[in-house]
Amino acid sequence: QKEVEQNSGPLSVPEGAIASLNCTYSDRGSQSFFWYRQYSGKSPELIMSIYSNGDKEDGRFTAQLNKASQYVSLLIRDSQPSDSATYLCALTPQGGSEKLVFGKGMKLTVNP
Amino acid sequence: DGGITQSPKYLFRKEGQNVTLSCEQNLNHDAMYWYRQDPGQGLRLIYYSQIVNDFQKGDIAEGYSVSREKKESFPLTVTSAQKNPTAFYLCASSDGQGGTEAFFGQGTRLTVV
Numbered sequence: 001q002k003e004v005e006q007n008s009g010p011l012s013v014p015e016g017a018i019a020s021l022n023c024t025y026s027d028r029g030s031q032s033f034f035w036y037r038q039y040s041g042k043s044p045e046l047i048m049s050i051y052s053n054g055d056k057e058d059g060r061f062t063a064q065l066n067k068a069s070q071y072v073s074l075l076i077r078d079s080q081p082s083d084s085a086t087y088l089c090a091l092t093p094q095g096g097s098e099k100l101v102f103g104k105g106m107k108l109t110v111n112p
Numbered sequence: 113d114g115g116i117t118q119s120p121k122y123l124f125r126k127e128g129q130n131v132t133l134s135c136e137q138n139l140n141h142d143a144m145y146w147y148r149q150d151p152g153q154g155l156r157l158i159y160y161s162q163i164v165n166d167f168q169k170g171d172i173a174e175g176y177s178v179s180r181e182k183k184e185s186f187p188l189t190v191t192s193a194q195k196n197p198t199a200f201y202l203c204a205s206s207d208g209q210g211g212t213e214a215f216f217g218q219g220t221r222l223t224v225v
Contacts, residue, residue, distance in 0.1 A: 006154075034213060043202055043216040044155070088154060090214075099170065100145065100204070100214050104154035 003027055006089050006103035014111050019076040021087050021106050026070070029094025033065055033072045036088040038105065044088055048074060079110040115139065118203050118217035124225050125190065125197060133188045133220045135203035143208035144186035148172060149200040158201075161186055162208050190222065198224050 005024045013019045021035075032051055036044035048063040050056045050072065056063045062075040072091075076083055089103040116137045125131045135144065143162045147155040157170030161180040175194025180186055186205075190197045200221050206214040 032212070043219045046213050046215060049213050090155075099157055099160050099168075100206075101157070102147075102155040 003093060003101045004089055004091060004103035006106050008104055008106060010107040010109060012109045012111060013079050015079060015081060017079050017110075019079045019083065019108055019110070021074040021076075021089075021108065022071060023073065023089030023103055024071045025091055027091075027093045028067070028070060030091045031094070032092040033063070034090040034100070035061075035063060035072075035074045036090060036102075037083075038086045038088060040085075076108075079108075081110050081112050084109050116203060116205055116215060116217035118201075118220050120220060121218065123220055123222045125222060126225060128192045130189055130191050131222070133190070133201055133203075133222070135186045135188065135217060136184055137186075137205045137217075138184060139205055139207075139215070140183070141205035141207050142183070143206045143214075144180070145204040145206075145214065146170075146176075146178065146186070146188045147202045147204065149202060155202065158188065197222055 003026050035048040037047050038044045050063040050065045053065055053067050060077045064073045086105040086107045088105045090100050119134045145160040146158040149155050156172050158176050159167050159178045161167035164183050167178050167180050177189045200219050202219050203217045204214040206212050
């Protein structure tokens, strides 16, 4: 099993809808979790980090972490066409190393 | 402005040639990383360094080499041993303290001609 699994999609939602992106991971000891947004041809941009169980909200974005079930999700409320991008889930695995492991990403399209 | 600078933005390599990609950061970060991204794929870790003069192989280190002589700099050399080097290369850094956030440079697109 890969360390970080994302449904590669693509996911298409209408403008104004809620987009839900999910990620599961295999290393139960993983401590830190991140969501990056990557526009086509550009480098990834950090949009959310979450370190403890529960929800973390930042504007239209909510990250949810459930360590018992080993999943992390990102909700985008009131989706806008400018949210159309690939969303990458990442984590730091157990073991004290600072390396960052990424999922393959989910392409989101928000239709006007 | 603080940030991570990668150069060049585009690079063309002939068969059998070594090329070096530059990555410089002025964020005073301890940890630096190199990733490779192929079309439609996620990021795969090539090398990472948590401290000056030390670095570790990632998942796909074969055909690549790095150095970390200064805290600010983490150059990546793509050697002739790397058989399929055409890809988008991304450098990142973090402060290296307990799984903190990593930030990326703008990337270098390498093409073999």
